[in-house]
Amino acid sequence: MAGPLEGIKVVELGVWVAGPAAGVIMADWGADVIKVEPPGVGDPSRLFMTMLGSDLPFNPIFENDNRSKRSIVLDLRTEEGLALALEMIGAADVFISNMRSAALGRLGLDPETLCKQFPRLIYALITGYGREGVDANRAAYDIAAFWARSGIAHSLTQAGGTPPHQRGGMGDHNAGLAAAAGICAALYRRELSGEGQVVSTSLLREGIYTLSFDLSVALRFGVPVMIGDRKTMGNPAINCYADSEGKFFWIVGLEGERHWPALARAAGHAEWLTDPRYEDPRNRAQNAEGLIKELDRVFATKTRDEWGKIFDAEVDLWWAPVQSIEEVVADPQVSAAGGFVEVPDGVGTTMLPATPVDFDGTPWAPRSMAPEHGEHSEEILRELGRNDESIAALRERGIVG
Numbered sequence: 001m002a003g004p005l006e007g008i009k010v011v012e013l014g015v016w017v018a019g020p021a022a023g024v025i026m027a028d029w030g031a032d033v034i035k036v037e038p039p040g041v042g043d044p045s046r047l048f049m050t051m052l053g054s055d056l057p058f059n060p061i062f063e064n065d066n067r068s069k070r071s072i073v074l075d076l077r078t079e080e081g082l083a084l085a086l087e088m089i090g091a092a093d094v095f096i097s098n099m100r101s102a103a104l105g106r107l108g109l110d111p112e113t114l115c116k117q118f119p120r121l122i123y124a125l126i127t128g129y130g131r132e133g134v135d136a137n138r139a140a141y142d143i144a145a146f147w148a149r150s151g152i153a154h155s156l157t158q159a160g161g162t163p164p165h166q167r168g169g170m171g172d173h174n175a176g177l178a179a180a181a182g183i184c185a186a187l188y189r190r191e192l193s194g195e196g197q198v199v200s201t202s203l204l205r206e207g208i209y210t211l212s213f214d215l216s217v218a219l220r221f222g223v224p225v226m227i228g229d230r231k232t233m234g235n236p237a238i239n240c241y242a243d244s245e246g247k248f249f250w251i252v253g254l255e256g257e258r259h260w261p262a263l264a265r266a267a268g269h270a271e272w273l274t275d276p277r278y279e280d281p282r283n284r285a286q287n288a289e290g291l292i293k294e295l296d297r298v299f300a301t302k303t304r305d306e307w308g309k310i311f312d313a314e315v316d317l318w319w320a321p322v323q324s325i326e327e328v329v330a331d332p333q334v335s336a337a338g339g340f341v342e343v344p345d346g347v348g349t350t351m352l353p354a355t356p357v358d359f360d361g362t363p364w365a366p367r368s369m370a371p372e373h374g375e376h377s378e379e380i381l382r383e384l385g386r387n388d389e390s391i392a393a394l395r396e397r398g399i400v401g
Contacts, residue, residue: 004359023096034070034072045062093122
């Protein structure tokens, strides 16, 4: 089976990552996703190859968010190009875009116009800062709206330190996943009511929700949660430590009373269990800085692999290695969990990260690598009823690429 969304038609007017991320999730789940791109470069994320190094033969960032889609090149600045886009949207179940609202409005592709014209359409919009307010049309990559403005970067910054730099697309992929979930809910509602609707999310909202643990405390008590410092963690049983080779691992003993005895035994200091300094959570918190120094000295005596065997022998000691990208790629559990997927690529396959949801009853599988710019223009135009002559005329006038 192609996946649970087999038979659903999607038109995507997406750029960079957030919109295409929503589209690729729908495509992975079996939908027919048509990617509308402008003449010239097309989706600017095709430029990631140049950003990574102009001599590289592949563009894995673009490939990851655009597999299993079809691409048509349309000049939406022309009346005929826009008419073709509207014809496709009218025949689709879903329209996805992360272009700025003002730009969509100038094209007549804004939610109000399209939903009035096509009452059954699910219109999915991903914005930077939401649909209302003074910054509704402000430009925003995810590092601005999701990472910086939401409070995430500040909440990960030690006193006197520099805010950490976000890895590429983190907020975009969160937003794409939220949009895909919203689309599916709206499709279900349409089955009951027969009516489409607008589904929207924003990079800022995704950041707020990601940080909602902290923000809920701030809203209820009027003060922020203290920024964590591994040297003074009140519960030393939930902290990161380094081994003899400088490799880090995380002890995740959130329930102090339950997990502390296992940690003390694993560290080779069962006497700490009766030490007045560490005998209960309050005393461990008051003496955390000294205890963490002691644990640092202990953990620096063995490798992470050696400690792993010791930790795993304790039922109530939970831990995880702090892995590099290379270690993640080689981790057999990542593969067992379905973290990577083989994408058909000519006579072989190419491995890429998988989208994070599986379905036992309607399993999905990627169907193709990301399309070339305008690779399916002719195929899609024929589905719209255009013949050789009309397609040639559209190409000659630069309306279709």
